[in-house]
Amino acid sequence: MCFLVDRRRTTRSSKPAAGICSRCGACARVADMETTTRFCYVPVYRKTWRAIICTFCGALLKSYNR
Numbered sequence: 413m414c415f416l417v418d419r420r421r422t423t424r425s426s427k428p429a430a431g432i433c434s435r436c437g438a439c440a441r442v443a444d445m446e447t448t449t450r451f452c453y454v455p456v457y458r459k460t461w462r463a464i465i466c467t468f469c470g471a472l473l474k475s476y477n478r
């Protein structure tokens with residue numbers, strides 16, 4: 413039996429957004445994110461969402477739940 417579950421977050425595309433990072437002051441970007449949950453290496457759940465992220469430190473500044 414295999415009970416390995418992992419979840420990975422990937423950025424599909426991003427473009428410049430107004431605003432700066434509150435942590436490092438770098439430019440923020442609005443990105444289309446995708447979270448894939450895998451069970452035994454088989455993707456079972458996929459969710460796409462949009463977020464404002466920092467290009468420099470990778471901080472998640474704002475997320476939009478749809």
Ligand SMILES: [Zn+2]
Pocket residue numbers: 433434435436437438466467468469470471
């Ligand atoms: Zn930052």
